[in-house]
Amino acid sequence: MPVEFMVFPAQSRLLPYVALLCLTFALTLGGILARPIESLSLFWPVNAVLVGVLLRYPRQANALGFMLVWLAMVLADLLCGSAWKPALWFNLCNLGMVFTVWQLLSRVPRLHRRMRSPHGVLSVFAACAAGAMVAASLASVMAAPWFEQSLQATWLAWFSEQFSTGVLVLPVLLSAPSVRAMVRSGAQAVRLPPLLVLLGSLAFSIAFGGPGAIAFPIAALLWCAWTYPPFLVSMLTLTAGSTLIVAVAQNLMHFSVPQSEPGVTTLMSARLGIAMLVLGPLVVACVSQANRSLMARLAHQATIDHLTGVLTRSAFTRRANALLDSRQQHAQALPLTLMMLDIDHFKAINDAHGHAIGDQVLRQFARTLQDQLHEGELFARMGGEEFVVILPGLAPDRAKFTAERLRRAVQDLHVVHADHRLQITVSIGLDGCAADTPAPSLDELLARADQALYSAKAHGRNRVEQAEAQRQVV
Structure with missing residues (x-):
């Protein structure tokens, strides 16, 4: 009996770390298998997902947790045939992104961090930019031995990918309601017109093409932001942004930029432009949600007696x-x-x-x-x-x-x-x-x-x- 008493709490404390290790390994493996051969990943959500998980479940955000994250990334990279030196270093770059964004956002009040205010949206964008700079700077240190690109091209490639993926993925995880909240609220009808217009504008963007086409969905996204809660808006911005990035990467939109700056590619420019486009809809969604909450509280105060809970x-x-x-x-x-x-x-x-x-x-x-x-x-x-x-x-x-x-x-x-x-x-x-x-x-x-x-x-x-x-x- 005493042995069982000692073993069971140890297992309960270890289980979250095992889950974090397995999650990181699975996400990294999926990201590696999905990227083009001998190229950086087109879409690397691993870092943003891990930041969101560690912010939502902060007990594993310690030295052991970050070490396990790095170890899982390295193991997945080695399993896919990478050399051990690049695997160690470049996953240290990824860890730098995760730690920097987590460190910055963990200091933001929970109300703002959960994307319930414009201040929270701006904080997420600033933290993702800082984390992307750290990862890009660490990657650029080893640009000469392992990349044919220049130091500037390597830095821009890493920064544009890490920043765009962070601002598209992280708001979804931070604004997601808990399971208990979703069960309590139940199924709610979703107004379809804004969603249908967004899908239509995405299709039109790809069909029309050109550099300006990435801005075509902005009006539909703003309509969605005014209509839907922040979590659903963040899901739609992720869908729209990733769709446009893939379309540009596959040259479906005939998107090009002048090569006046060495190392600036079409995909880098598109990623940064798309990342900045979603800032407006996310801010509008937060403001709209705050207005709806305020009106609901005022209506409740005008309708329900605060002391007895009956009608006024x-x-x-x-x-x-x-x-x-x-x-x-x-x-x-x-x-x-x-x-x-x-x-x-x-x-x-x-x-x-x-x-x-x-x-x-x-x-x-x-x-x-x-x-x-x-x-x-x-x-x-x-x-x-x-x-x-x-x-x-x-x-x-x-x-x-x-x-x-x-x-x-x-x-x-x-x-x-x-x-x-x-x-x-x-x-x-x-x-x-x-x-x-x-x-x-x-x-x-x-x-x-x-x-x-x-x-x-x-x-x-x-x-x-x-x-x-x-x-x-x-």
């Missing part, structure tokens, strides 16, 4: 008037009942036990009634300890039984405070209209129900009274 007075007024207007438009109008509820002796509770306990009473009271009500029934806090309920489809005579059920549920509620259990009660007044009869206005319903509520309080509280009938429900 203004939200209730809007929905109740809409419900009454809808009822008037139907030939066979359904019955409807409005109830006013007031917690008995609430001021005495506040005076005796303090406002904190009073707030607790309000929260538990609201939660108790919410558990008793059904979907489609409106429940709101009118102010202080006064609440209102609308029961569509229920006539006042039958709603009296519902009101009595609510009264008993509140009476059975006990609020625990220190060594005391506070018992609260509620008085209820109701009014409404039967089926196929014109409904009074909301103000009239509220006034009549309020009169019935005062009658309930005058007759001893903890009871239900109906407007006009003025009789207790037993």
Whole structure:
């Protein structure tokens, strides 16, 4: 038994490092096999993926983790027939890119790092540029022995590839929601027009060709950025950017640049141009998402009472008037009942036990009634300890039984405070209209129900009274 106790925690600590080693080896092997013979990789996502993984799972971002990353890259390179000296050095260049970008972005606040602000997008671009410079500079040191290209050409080739791949791949990993968040949000419908326009613009770019063609999808990407969340936008920028890079590399777009600068090739120019093009859509996506979040919070604050979680007075007024207007438009109008509820002796509770306990009473009271009500029934806090309920489809005579059920549920509620259990009660007044009869206005319903509520309080509280009938429900 003691042996098992020692072994199992060791395995649990080692497993993430084994997973990191296997992931790096698989990504590196795939990147090597996909690149052209005796050439740098056309698209090398290994470094950006590893940065994203280490930022999302920082426990493995230590000396052992980075050593395993480098070892896995070297092993994959040697397995594919590379000489051991280039394998050691050039994978050290890749490690330099990974470590630099990770080091810079790990200092950025998590909110920005997860691509939820324009500052985060700019930070990712700056970090990728710095990491690409480190990798290109290290690679250029060995340009003469292992490359036929000049030092400048080697530096530009490494920088353009590392930078463009980083800004295309890394935002996807950083903005990706967790599995729990995706399950909680569920499947959501995606508006197709922006996506279809983007695909069409990509096809048109390839068909039209020329240096300016890489900018054709920018309008569609901006539309997508205004419509979709940042994660989906980053997926689309990755798709668009990689498609254009492959099209340029395969000479499908007849893209060319003047050779005024030695070592500058068509692919280098295209990579850098495409990388900069995706900056705008990603920033717009973050701004748009921030605006949507702000509007949602403001709408929530205007609709939901912050203390009790029920509708606010203004939200209730809007929905109740809409419900009454809808009822008037139907030939066979359904019955409807409005109830006013007031917690008995609430001021005495506040005076005796303090406002904190009073707030607790309000929260538990609201939660108790919410558990008793059904979907489609409106429940709101009118102010202080006064609440209102609308029961569509229920006539006042039958709603009296519902009101009595609510009264008993509140009476059975006990609020625990220190060594005391506070018992609260509620008085209820109701009014409404039967089926196929014109409904009074909301103000009239509220006034009549309020009169019935005062009658309930005058007759001893903890009871239900109906407007006009003025009789207790037993």
